[in-house]
Amino acid sequence: MVVAEKDAILVADRSRCGDVRKMVEILRSKGRPQAEWHASSHRPWGSYRVLEASDGFQVKRITVAPGGRLSLQKHRHRAEHWVVVRGCARVTVDDTVADYRESEHIFIPLGAIHRLENPGNDDVELIEVQLGSYLGEDDIVRLEDAYHRA
Structure with a gap:
């Protein structure tokens, strides 16, 4: 799967889509606004x-x-x-x-x-x-x- 945004691109195997939640938590822990809004x-x-x-x-x-x-x-x-x-x-x-x-x-x-x-x-x-x-x-x-x- 590929998800492209203006300031970020995510490329991952479809079988790992459940790991996106972990990635959001990492972004949140680093204070990145992408974790909270699109x-x-x-x-x-x-x-x-x-x-x-x-x-x-x-x-x-x-x-x-x-x-x-x-x-x-x-x-x-x-x-x-x-x-x-x-x-x-x-x-x-x-x-x-x-x-x-x-x-x-x-x-x-x-x-x-x-x-x-x-x-x-x-x-x-x-x-x-x-x-x-x-x-x-x-x-x-x-x-x-x-x-x-x-």
Whole structure:
């Protein structure tokens, strides 16, 4: 079996796939982030890839499929900056809904209620920069969700 990631490749005999758990424990003992999270994550609305992460900030590339929409949500510990790099994104920030096109940017203040949608026929891609004291996915407070995760 071969598993390839941006920053690691695993090649192993299929009969030893149970040893992957041991490898994760070794990574965990060395404090490697790969033991805890995957750089790419698929969601019902599309996907994201973590490009860079360090204390106090994280950078992601987010792709939203046509008709996809993220939860109406807020965060307790982070603010976000979004830059549209492809397509047209419909963005809600508190009581304002607006469409943003390539090279336009959006600021999501800490605690603001927000949502990202793709009303078009092509993927929307954006770069998201998260800034805050805690950047885990469990900082999402879902207020409404089309995929029944709220």
